[in-house]
Amino acid sequence: MKNNRKVAIAFLGTVLLFMGACQQGPKKDEPKDSEPPHEEKISPPEGIISLEESKSLYDNYTRNRVGMIEKYEMEQYPDEKYVPSRFTSFTYEDIKQYMAYIEQEAKGANVEISSLRFYFANYPNNERFPDGKKIVHPRQNSIFIVPAIMVDGEEHGFYIGADGQAKLIKNAVGTKGMGHNSNAGEKSYASFAPTLFQSGDKSLDLNHGNSSPPPYTDF
Template identity: 70%
Template sequence: MKNIHKGTLAVLGSVLLLLGSCQQGAKKDESTAPTTSEPVEAEPVAPPKGIISLDESKSLYDNYTKNRVDMIERMELEQYPDEKFEASRFTSFTYSDIKQYMAYIEQEAKEANVDISSLRFYFANYPNTPDFPDGKKVVHPRQNSIFIVPTIKVDGEDYGFYIGADGNAKLIKDAVGSTETGSTDSNDKSYASMLPVFLQDDTSLNLNHGSSGPPPYGDF
């Protein structure tokens, strides 16, 4: 019996020594393992299908000059013969403003549980008044501009939307419709009086007030 007891103790001791060496080996392996991983390179971004060449850009720019700018400036001269008017050719937003705008509309769409389907760029014309209806200063009266409207899919069609006071996405067409807002002439009060009235807590997602101006020197 004593011999059996001694043999059992010897076997247990060997097992414990073996386990201890395995644990030390594992710890050693962990300590020698690299603590940082190789940076993962981002996949190259393919150019969008809408990218056009510089030659095509120049052609489009010249077409606008020939077919639109002269008519705009003649019309303005007829209405205001004592004022020099140079038609705007572009509207720009800072890159950081566009990034903030994209993040903002994505945030609002997510909270309203809808997916943005497109961005719609509307042509616009500033009023010949010192201020907009919201009180902001009109920096370039009578100049053309653009404003951006995000859209969502409804029954297979894209519709501009805003966030209602209840937090849900609502279609702009149901709030504004196709009714004209009246003349932009400073002598015609219908411009301000006929604008649609929204609830105080409604949230517009439309972006405007970019920097518009005449041809940027050197571009085209």
């Protein structure tokens, strides 16, 4: 009798354990410590140069260009001190925003940017730019950036027309009458510039960086 009771108790315990296991459901796999995905290391572009070469290029400009610029500016404005600029800088955030902006506009126009052109420039001897922004360093050299696209196997700087399509800058501004060291060309450009684009056209050219003369250089 006792044996039967022990068997019944053992059987009942087994049933209760089985029912409890069914209610709990299958155990989920314990979360493993997930490692962040491995990012592929970026190789340096072919255009990266050494610090020694950078220094050499900087010194070449000092020897071969700075003196000529100083002489020219002193001849034009003998009563004003002039120190040639040595670099133009844009904030990292501005460059990221610019890249995102031109990619957005190129995508909307269904074109692909092939390169960026860094044009050498020279600020006028005025207090402000045409858009009203202050010219911090009048007469200083600078750069402006122009995105380019491939058209018929050739690269051309472009802008976005009022119709949303990519259009070539050369067809809007041209180079006729703007010869080197030509007063007539300068006058032609000056009179043509205010009516350069039609209403709704978008320029993608970036300027208004921070140009600085020495001693704020790295070399």
